Amino acid sequence: MSSHLAYRMLPLLAVLLGLSGEVKAFPADPDITLAESLTQGESTLNDMFREVEELMKDTQHKLEEAVHQIDNESVQDVDDFPPNYHNESSTDSKAGNTSFHTVEKIDKVTDSETGATFFSKTVITSSSSEGGEIEHECIVNEDCGDGSYCQSGLLQSKCLPCKIQDSNCTRDEECCEGHLCVWGQCVERSIKGGPGTICEYQSDCNRELCCAFYKALLFPVCTALPKEGEHCHDPSNPLLDLLSWDQEPEGPREYCPCTNGLSCQSHGNTRRQ
Structure with missing residues (x-):
């Protein structure tokens, strides 16, 4: 250390x-x-x-x-493996209602003059449900086609169809084109940085808004600055700054600072100056 x-x-x-x-x-x-x-x-x-x-x-x-x-x-x-080798094998397995098809390709090529060896091993996995719909593995959204997004999981990541109006969501990429994830639901014709839109930094939100964690959603969204009597961020509390020393200075907060004309008191509620 x-x-x-x-x-x-x-x-x-x-x-x-x-x-x-x-x-x-x-x-x-x-x-x-x-x-x-x-x-x-x-x-x-x-x-x-x-x-x-x-x-x-x-x-x-x-x-x-x-x-x-x-x-x-x-x-x-x-x-x-021998100096020059090529092999392609496939296996099938099933977990619950989902079938998995895995293809493994192995290539080894040796240069006869220099003796240098080039080796590659590729594994491709696809899955399908009992209804016959094929689900392709992915790493990022770009791996999926139009109208779909990459759903990351603990054991597998797969491409899923995008979500329409009023569908539950946890990030903007899950919603169909022209929609944003607002207060945990896909909403059409929304503006990034507005109330309820997902944020990572304070600069992601419009003026009079602050990026803060919303407990009901478990992820940060742009939230209105607290009014009188509401919980607020107390910048004079050294313990809060100490416990958050490893966080981004402009990252999401637990509570927002007070709106103009108000100050945050030690008990965590806003009060008129």
Whole structure:
């Protein structure tokens, strides 16, 4: 762990340990001086940083071993093939109501003059439901045709037809052309940056709006600035800034700052200035 990262973590660790009672601002034992108490606290933090660093090194070592093992297996597979080799095989499997068809192509070509070897292995998978509709795998939306989008899943990503008006959505790409995902539903003739549209940064929203997480949707949308009596973002709260030190400064907020003419009080509600 770099010293820069360690110092950035130091305030947060100090707060957490202070809440748990493991770090004291003053020595509990009257026989222990303040300097000795601070030295003990520094030693405890150093031990924690050392344990974290050792854990990171151990994880990195295991990852390197796994990559080395995969590389060795790949080299061994290539050497097992003759100098010039081509093979294409297919397998079929089924999970629930979905059938999967996988095609594996292996090509190995060796230059007779230089001895250089060129090897490639390609795996193509397609799936179909019981109704006979073929679902193609994808990585990005561009892998799918017009009128469809790439639905990413834990085990498989596939192309699905775009969603029409009033259909539930979690991103704009799911909605058909001319629609945007607004308050979790596909809406036609919507304007990006307006109320309820999906955002990643504060600059994605129009004036008088702020990019904030909407709990009912579980993703950030452009939201109106809070009025009097509503929850708000308190810029004077150092604990909130400390806990969000690793987030983008212009990223989504939990609460928006107050509208003009109002200030956010310590209890998190707006109040007239």
